[in-house]
Amino acid sequence: MNPPLERNRKFTAALLLAPMVLLLLGFLVVPVAGVLRSSFLDGDYLLEGTGFTVGHYLRFFSDSYYSSILWETFVDGVIVSLICLVVGFPTGYSLARLPPLARRWRTIIVILPLTLSLVVIVFGWLIILGRNGLLNSVLFNLGIISSPKTLLFTRPAVILVLVQQFLPFMILSVLSVVTQIDPVLEQAASNLRANRLVTFRRVIIPLATPGILVGCNLVFVLSISAFITPRLIGGNRVPMLGSLIYERIMSEFNWPSGAAMAFILFVAGLGFTAAFNALAASRLVMGGRLHAR
Amino acid sequence: MIRRTFLKLATATAMSALAAPYVHAQDKKFAGVTLRVGGWGGLYDETIKKYVAAPLEERTGLKVEMTAGTQSADLVKMVANRENPPYDIYQADSAYMVEALKADFIREIKESDVPNIKRILPGFREYDEYGVPYSVFTYIPVFNSEQLEKPITTYTDLARPDLEGKITLPAATFDTNCLYLLGMAEENGGSISNMEPAFKLLEKAKDNIVALGQSTVAMIQMFENGEVAAGVMSDARGYEMRAKGLPIVSVMPPQGIYGATSYMNIPKNAKNPEAALAFLEQMLSDEGMLGLPRSMRLGVTTDVKLPEDIAKDMTFNSLERLALKKNVDWEKWMADRSSRIERINKILRG
Structure with missing residues (x-):
């Protein structure tokens, strides 16, 4: 490409990226830097701390209570992501294979829960999972249980509600990628005598991996930072780091400690997703090479 | 001549009729002023609107805007906006009064500012001249x-x-x-x-x-x-x-x-301190004070006489009952x- 054209292309790209870069700089990088700075303040009340200390970080890692909550938060995030993947992939795939008009309407139905307030959704679940709620009534009438069970305020209940909240993100991520996979590829695999399972494993999954990765990342990040659901559905019996951070900042006014916990969650979440993506990408490349042989 | 007099009279009458609400509004001390009160939501706020804000608006023209929130979130807002506080009245219970004083954003309120303060029962003003206690729970x-x-x-x-x-x-x-x-x-x-x-x-x-x-x-x-x-x-x-x-x-x-007491406070840099003082005076009046007992059976902090039918359902319905409350x-x-x-x-x- 000739140099003036190349310069022009770079300039256009920079111009197109500028609004997003400025937005991220102003509303992500600067606040995160502020949180980072606050986390090193030597104090335990609002932002009145001064100086520099790593005490908040040391306290977090030296107390097994906090590190165990961090661990459980990540485990919950992984479980929610996996359930969303198992439930969301077939839905996303089937939507992608529908004619455009039918797909549009069904996609709207998938998106619909996202338009509701989270508090409304959570209160809906409180009614469904309550001792006198719908689920207990159904189980009781079917003779599965002899008396109403406590379904709320348990870890499975928190995971169930998180799955319901974040499932649309997985479905939409898978849908957007699978629609790009030409159905002819599946027919070609079939002509080569690959059964449906082999086609799914060797053709669909590798090609849909970018969508799966995006979906998993989104669901995982949203799950580990959730704080309303663990508080209301978990009733403080199912602590997650997000709700602990909220408590530390909004109730205890201990902003430096809350900032340290938020930054730990940020870095750990970033590290985990980066490692997961790197691993998934390398597997994909390796898988591609094997298939190429 | 008669026609001219009639026209003059008709014009004068029409002008008076049109100007009446304006002139009337100008008579009211806080006409055009909006007082911003940090509320706690639900029936609590509705009661304060009904027994404090509405009568005050009727008398003085003061508009009251209550925003539902929590005292912890409101405290953060007040601290973050000391120079331009979001509320003219910040509500806190006994525990959060400690935080509000520590954060140093509320002003003293004296009896000379709010005459009804003299009606507050002994022991309810826990923080000297800071905060006006209006309810006990x-x-x-x-x-x-x-x-x-x-x-x-x-x-x-x-x-x-x-x-x-x-x-x-x-x-x-x-x-x-x-x-x-x-x-x-x-x-x-x-x-x-x-x-x-x-x-x-x-x-x-x-x-x-x-x-x-x-x-x-x-x-x-x-x-x-x-x-x-x-x-x-x-x-x-x-x-x-x-x-x-x-x-x-x-x-x-x-x-x-x-138990604890609920207080109303005026921030140091409140936009409408005069109107806030009038609000507090109405809160401590018999009319204002009986609102929360009527709707929620919450206890009072002044010498107001409690109606029998309300008092029977209240925890703090007598001085003897109040004595049960531990400091x-x-x-x-x-x-x-x-x-x-x-x-x-x-x-x-x-």
Whole structure:
């Protein structure tokens, strides 16, 4: 490409990226830097701390209570992501294979829960999972249980509600990628005598991996930072780091400690997703090479 | 001539009719002023609007805008906007008054500013001339009499083995609501400086606790849905559940009960301090003071006479009942909040 054209292309790209870069700089990088700075303040009340200390970080890692909550938060995030993947992939795939008009309407139905307030959704679940709620009534009438069970305020209940909240993100991520996979590829695999399972494993999954990765990342990040659901559905019996951070900042006014916990969650979440993506990408490349042989 | 006189008279009458509301509004002291009050939502705010804001608007033209929130979130807003506070009136209970004073954003309010202050009963102005106390409430054990065979009589009873999987307690972050812990401590030889007996009891009660309520509304729902049969609630919420037909009994532990006072404050840099003072004066008037007892059976802080039909449902309905209310060292209570919250969380998790 000739140099003036190349310069022009770079300039256009920079111009197109500028609004997003400025937005991220102003509303992500600067606040995160502020949180980072606050986390090193030597104090335990609002932002009145001064100086520099790593005490908040040391306290977090030296107390097994906090590190165990961090661990459980990540485990919950992984479980929610996996359930969303198992439930969301077939839905996303089937939507992608529908004619455009039918797909549009069904996609709207998938998106619909996202338009509701989270508090409304959570209160809906409180009614469904309550001792006198719908689920207990159904189980009781079917003779599965002899008396109403406590379904709320348990870890499975928190995971169930998180799955319901974040499932649309997985479905939409898978849908957007699978629609790009030409159905002819599946027919070609079939002509080569690959059964449906082999086609799914060797053709669909590798090609849909970018969508799966995006979906998993989104669901995982949203799950580990959730704080309303663990508080209301978990009733403080199912602590997650997000709700602990909220408590530390909004109730205890201990902003430096809350900032340290938020930054730990940020870095750990970033590290985990980066490692997961790197691993998934390398597997994909390796898988591609094997298939190429 | 007659026609001219008629036209003059008609014009004068029409002008008067058109100008009347404007002239009338100008007579009102706070016409065109909007007072911003940090509210607590629901029936509480509705009551204050009905018995304080509405009569004041009628008399002075003052418009009152109440924004529902929580005192902790409002405190953060006030601290973050000291120079231009979001409210002209900030509400706090006894515990949060410590935080508001520590953050140093509220001003003193003297009797010369609000004459009705002289009607406040002794002991209610806990912070010298800061804050105007307008309501008193308590957190006491409550239980569903149809679901428990043996009644609860003390805070300590909440740890009884027969209550396994049957109780709810307020979340650890609600400082005033957590006074039940002080009750547990003092009933078992402890004190505000020695809360160990309470924590040991909480450890024993761990399996009894279904959930910690994130709000009183959530706790009421737990009672309504049959999730729990006992817990610790404010006296007002106990009354609310009884009014809904639930067989809820509020317990008065013989060793004393723990309550707090609600205060209204004016920020140092409030936009409308004069109007805020008028609001406080109306709050402490008989009309304003009887609003919350009427709607929620909350206690009063002045010498206002309580109607019999309301008083019978109130916890603090006489000076003798008020004497049951134990004094709390709020500074100490709030100084220990972080360690208390962490301890409760750890006990319930462990």
